[in-house]
Amino acid sequence: MSSPVAFGFLSSLTLIAAIGAQNAFVLRQGIRREHVAAVVALCTVSDMVLIVAGIAGFGALVTTHPAAMNIARFGGAAFLIGYGVLAGRRALRPSALTPSEEGPARLVGVLVTCAAMTWLNPHVYLDTVVLLGALANEHSDERWLFGVGAVTASAVWFVSLGFGARRLAGLFSSAVTWRVLDALIAVTMIALGVTVALG
Template sequence: MASPVLVGFLTTMALIAAIGAQNAFVLRQGIRGEHVIPVIALCTVSDLILIAAGIAGVGALVTTHPTAVTVAKIGGAAFLIGYGALAARRALRPGALNPSEETPARLVEVLLTAAALTWLNPHVYLDTVVLLGSLANEHREQRWLFGAGAVAASALWFTGLGLGARRLAGLFAKPSTWRVLDGVIAAVMVALGVWMAVS
């Protein structure tokens, strides 16, 4: 049986790699080389808080209302499959991501934007709190090891995306790169959704 740390790491990496508003913003800041470290820190700490809340909250549900977890699992599976379908659609209709050539923004403005993209996104609660919390609690007493793997994946992803963006700027200017990435994301999301539904 796979280590809970590894399962948490791989599951979170599959979820977080989806090209959404938050990732696009981190990538954009990385390409521009503007307030990258504070943005990475904000996104990582936000995920740490959300993952911990998910594990703690769903853990209480497991002991008192196990049927609620079953409902969350079914909803999470449907969400993953739907998210995979959206990624597949993006892969078939790729769009260019071109950071604008604006004047440098102030740190406060950048952090407020990053916080809004993180905390005002309803998907973050489904992904991080409900779905990851539910998956973590399937490991029972080892659920916090799953959480440690999930936080490690988040930190690695945002650091790699933010700091590596300058080197990948040319590559990610090509719609075909986004197409391949979204195709991989679609396959992983649908597979995770089906596994969650039948487990």
């Protein structure tokens, strides 16, 4: 592909669109219509910071410090499994109210959870800092154009996922549907956590 911007966009979108902890959280917040703009902004800015770090050469630094990656790996795995267990509890013991009928969660709590989903997941560093950083640096002088495309893809994805999820709100007016979603989130998070822990 001749354009580094287009190549960066497609490379980033391919990695970001995979089912993961961050996407599941953004989807849930979008369906709840709760602090969606703040969550989308945090995810986009986080990706931008990580992509810039990768292009600036921090990918090589990350790969040369396996001890730091191990700490992140086990900490991230514990967090993902813990979040999965909580989602499993919601699926098995649902509230009398659907999440959309409950009082809104506090913005600070939502942003802390979102930040943890992003920054405690080692796959984020491997995908954005190491892999996208390596792909960008193949373009030498045009590597920052690749970065523009990659960051644009991140913004487009999270805006589409967060605000597009609102269209599913009608489907999630039933407590049963929320139980199914929470069960899927639980399986996804626990599976990701085990995968991360096993390396």
